[in-house]
Amino acid sequence: MQRRFIPVLVLFVALLMLLAGLGARITAVPVLSFAAEKEIYLTFDDGPSTSVTERILDILKEENVKATFFVVGDRVKGRERTLRRIADEGHTLGVHSETHVYSEIYASADALLRDAETCAETIRRVTGITPRVYRFPGGGKHPASAELLRKNGYRIVSWNAVCGDEELRGATADVLFSTAVETAKGKDPVILLCHDSATHSETAKALPAIIAHFRAEGYTFSAF
Ligand SMILES: [Zn+2]
Structure with a gap:
């Protein structure tokens, strides 16, 4: 009886160990996916500019990061190629x-809706894309305008962090990085x-360190 019992016991223990192993793996999955869920949206306002936008696009390409560009329509003339590059x-x-x-x-x-629609038309004419996000x-907040924009199909995007390139005029790339x-x-x-307007070359200079920091912190980069 006892001799027959031993292999059964071994089998039972092995089964328990296997289940414990599976259990450990199952509990590990949510922890990992939770860490990967942290998200950052890089957003660039007031472009396109030739020098700064192009430099930012080079860095984003190198880092394989997607971002969102909130465009000023009357700055597109002469920079159509840059606008198309953003989309492409x-x-x-x-x-x-x-x-x-x-x-x-x-x-x-x-007046605000008219302004937004004119900008959207500029983007559409140059890239063929109908923009759906607005800043x-x-x-x-501008509640009346916000409601009108939403009715016209726009999602309004604000921000909750800054690199300080408008607030701290003349700040160096190091300061922009630490502010972000x-x-x-x-x-x-x-x-x-x-x-990403023409005066923001320090922003482009700060960008590689900003990307490296948030990547190391477990953030994934998303665009709207
Ligand atoms: Zn602006």
């Missing part, structure tokens, strides 16, 4: 404004506000 390389084009002149845009909800120039890290702390998803 898989980034999202969003509407920021046709003119970026606050007194015109914020004159009324209708208010200067930020803010500091303002994004504890946030998930992070929606990081940056600018």
